[in-house]
Structure formats: structure tokens, C-alpha cells
Amino acid sequence: MKTELVKILVLSSALVHYVIVAVLGGVLITEYYKRKKELRGGILGYGAFLIIILVFFVLDIYRNLVASSMLIDWISLFLAILANISFVATSLRYFEYINKRLFFSIPLFSIGIIIVEILRVLQIGKNLEVYTAITTLVATIFGYLLIIGFLIDRSSNNIVSSKIQKKS
Amino acid sequence: MINPNIFIYLTVSIIIIWKSSNAMIGKKRIGLFLPFSIVGILFCFNSAFIFYELPPRYFFAASKFLLLLILLWILIIIRRENEN
Numbered sequence: 413m414k415t416e417l418v419k420i421l422v423l424s425s426a427l428v429h430y431v432i433v434a435v436l437g438g439v440l441i442t443e444y445y446k447r448k449k450e451l452r453g454g455i456l457g458y459g460a461f462l463i464i465i466l467v468f469f470v471l472d473i474y475r476n477l478v479a480s481s482m483l484i485d486w487i488s489l490f491l492a493i494l495a496n497i498s499f500v501a502t503s504l505r506y507f508e509y510i511n512k513r514l515f516f517s518i519p520l521f522s523i524g525i526i527i528v529e530i531l532r533v534l535q536i537g538k539n540l541e542v543y544t545a546i547t548t549l550v551a552t553i554f555g556y557l558l559i560i561g562f563l564i565d566r567s568s569n570n571i572v573s574s575k576i577q578k579k580s
Numbered sequence: 581m582i583n584p585n586i587f588i589y590l591t592v593s594i595i596i597i598w599k600s601s602n603a604m605i606g607k608k609r610i611g612l613f614l615p616f617s618i619v620g621i622l623f624c625f626n627s628a629f630i631f632y633e634l635p636p637r638y639f640f641a642a643s644k645f646l647l648l649l650i651l652l653w654i655l656i657i658i659r660r661e662n663e664n
Binding site: 419420423424426427428431432434435436438439442443553556557560561563564567 | 604
């Protein structure tokens with residue numbers, strides 16, 4: 413029964429994760445081509461973050477359902493750190509346009525994932541796949557809201573109004 | 581044989597999430613369209629339960645209850661918008 417529940421949570425969160433990331437990637441691509449050059453900043457950074465967490469989740473599903481090895485554990489630890497760095501770097505660069513509460517909550521989740529990955533590499537945390545699946549899903553939903561908010565704040569009217577405020 | 585319901589659930593969920601996120605950006609308001617994207621995510625969970633043929637009875641019941649609550653949330657939002 414426990415393995416069935418683990419399967420339900422891991423697989424269904426994976427499918428939801430793929431759909432959210434695919435839709436968000438589509439929104440980012442359309443926004444990238446809709447906007448003028450000066451308003452495109454940050455979209456590519458968040459796109460790279462989405463691609464990294466997508467690869468991380470593919471590896472996580474492979475590890476849980478097919479085969480687990482030390483190499484995959486090391487690669488997923490590296491990807492988790494890389495995703496965290498790319499997200500924080502892009503967000504800090506455009507800090508004035510993002511929701512601060514969401515920004516400070518996402519690294520908390522991702523630091524938790526990194527700790528779980530370190531435990532896996534040290535071969536301590538073997539039964540933590542549910543934690544990784546659910547935490548990644550929650551972090552993705554928060555990231556979805558943060559990126560949509562970023563796109564709203566960085567639209568043309570807000571940039572024009574902030575420039576006028578700076579001049580006055 | 582894959583249950584054909586999965587395609588309906590997946591397509592509907594992708595359309596709902598896509599349209600609600602575009603509407604969020606277009607109207608510049610997240611809160612107004614948030615319940616719709618949550619409905620899309622719930623539909624996606626349901627399609628996952630169907631796809632993997634796992635015992636989903638309790639999850640289906642819980643998701644139906646959540647859908648009812650979100651319907652009430654949408655009705656309250658529409659009423660508030662009309663009052664304004």
C-alpha cells in the first residue's frame with residue numbers, strides 16, 4: 413500500500429510538473445517574441461531555470477522508477493544547485509520587478525531539496541522520494557506565480573511609469 | 581489500452597492553464613484568475629490518476645470537493661467584480 417501511494421504521488425506530481433513547465437515555457441516564448449528588446453530581460457534566465465528543473469525531474473523519475481545509481485545522484489545534486497543559482501541570479505538582477513515573499517520562499521524549498529540530494533549521495537536518505545516530488549511541485553507552482561508576476565510588472569506601461577517617476 | 585478520458589482531462593487542463601496565465605499577464609492581475617489555474621492543475625492530477633491506473637477513489641472524491649470550493653471562490657470573485 414505504501415509503495416502504491418508513493419507511486420501515485422511521484423507520478424502524478426511529475427505529470428502536473430511537466431504540464432506547468434510546458435505551459436510556462438510557452439508563455440515565456442510568446443512573451444519573448446511579443447515584446448520589444450528592452451523589455452525582454454530576465455525571460456531567458458527564467459527559461460534556463462525551467463529547463464534545468466525539467467531535466468532534474470526527468471532524472472528523479474528515472475531514479476525512482478527504473479534504476480538508481482551513484483552517478484545519477486551526483487548529477488541531480490549538481491542540477492539542483494545549478495537551478496538554485498540560476499534562479500537566484502536572475503531574480504536578484506531584476507529584484508525590483510518580482511514578488512519578494514515568493515522569492516524568499518522558493519530558495520527555502522530548493523535548499524531542502526539540495527539537503528535531500530546530499531543525504532542521497534551519502535546514502536542516508538533512501539526513502540525521501542515523496543518529499544522531493546512534492547517539494548519540487550510546490551516550488552514549481554510558486555515559481556509559476558513569481559514568473560507571471562515578473563512578466564506583469566515588467567510590461568511596457570510599468571517601465572514607462574517608473575522612468576517618469578525617476579525623472580521627476 | 582489507454583483510457584481516452586486522459587486526453588480530455590489533459591487537453592482541458594492545458595487550455596485552462598494556458599488561457600488563465602495569458603489572461604493574468606494581459607489584465608495585469610494574478611488573484612482574479614488564480615482559481616482557474618488551480619482548476620487546471622486539479623484536472624491534470626485527475627488525468628495522472630487515470631493514466632497510471634492507480635487506485636484513485638479517495639483522490640477523486642477530494643478533488644471533486646476542492647472543485648466545488650473553487651467554484652464558490654469564482655462565484656464570490658464574479659459577484660465582487662459586479663459590485664465594483
